[in-house]
Amino acid sequence: MEIDAGNLFDIGFRIGDGISIPDDLFMSDGPWGYDDAPDTMLVHTYEVNPNEEPFHEDEFAVERNIELVGSTNAYMAAYRALTPKFSPINFTEYQSLKLKAKGTGKLIIRLVKESVTDWGSQYKTTIPLTNNLQDYSIPFSNFTSINGTDFIPNDITSIVFTMLAETGEVETKEMTIQHLRFSTTSSQSEDPLNTLVVSPNPMKSSTTFHFTSQRLETVEVLVYNQLGSLVKTITHEATLGANEIKLNRGTISSGLYFCKVQSDTKLYKITKLIIE
Template sequence: YDYLTVYKSLLPGTLSADYSEYNYVAFTAKGSGLMELGLLKSSIEDWTAQYKVMVDLSEEEQTYYVPFDVFTSSATQEKLTAEDLTMLTFTFLPVEANTTELDLEISDVKFTKIANEDQIIEKIETFENEFMAYPNPSKGNVNLLLFSETDTEATVTLSDVTGKVIYKGKTQLNAGKNELEYNFKVKTGVMLLQVTSPETDYGTSKIIFR
């Protein structure tokens, strides 16, 4: 599997509830890597348009307070309103090739009105202008999770270890989180995937194709 998602319904079935009086989602966790926290609204039918935020987990157990106003939707610039929430989702993204075990604990999930200032999650900054490629190894399908500081047009290049270009294409990036999908027809072996724009080199990822 490329990722693992844990779902927590707030009420039985798909009933919605009004959490407008609260300001934060709080939980205690320990693990490693990126987690995407989602707050699902009954008024949004498109899964990709639901409100989400990335959290960089620590290997040491700690409590996280995530403000409602750092959640963003790919379909609108409007802030999250919590009058019709149905579900919480925790999606864990792979951070290491050939990893089959997930060592992660989450507990004490709740909505709160106030937070410990030292434990408030801000909109993720540490992954600006970087990207993750998964699954790795891949059978040809590659997903890119990329954070960009600016709106820009980027070039995605796939090349083999000798430098021969296998694929080269343009893509439009938005400031913030970008999710890109590719299905490469390539031979088995190690390939290098690079993303660059006139302003930024987002880096190079080594991908094993099977």
């Protein structure tokens, strides 16, 4: 039996024959909410509405839109849990966060990682809002942390949207977030030449990175573990066309790793590497 739940927040139903004990099933999506911690924050409007725009098959849809209006002399924040219990989701197959938004002033967006326990070290970016709805496509590379490591989207639990009272006085802040989704494309150009291939994969003692460069430039191959810690950096003078970089295992432990080419001119997809 298949039931199309559409964009419902939750659904529950019972299956039985009227004689035996029935089976109950309840399903729920992650909730929207807002942070009312600041003592001086006064919420004027808080609405969660269905999303009416279609999503593409290769997108991870974050259902429902939000409108939040409040007065504060500190900050106003809204959040969207990606699962009911804030369980992490691996988004390494995606490239960007896309949304439509409008409001007053700057909007700080945090992609909250379960493995980052210090709130100040969470990865964030800032976009300017206007009074008119605008489309935003934010590559994952735009999300930065004070710890200086690149963002690896392997354990995202929620998205937090924050607006600050920049003057220190009570200000009215407004944010409208619509058509929120994770995408396999980004605002930066992507094509088949922007693929990083690792062979052999899985590897034992060594492997080789293969990628194509369209210009002479200095690039870095960065290898991260599942906690987002950088474990290996290889600097390479890329030549026009096909390039190869050898990685020797050395003291790197067995496990799953994430590899990327850091370039000033191109966006390469993050590639998984298994070390046996």
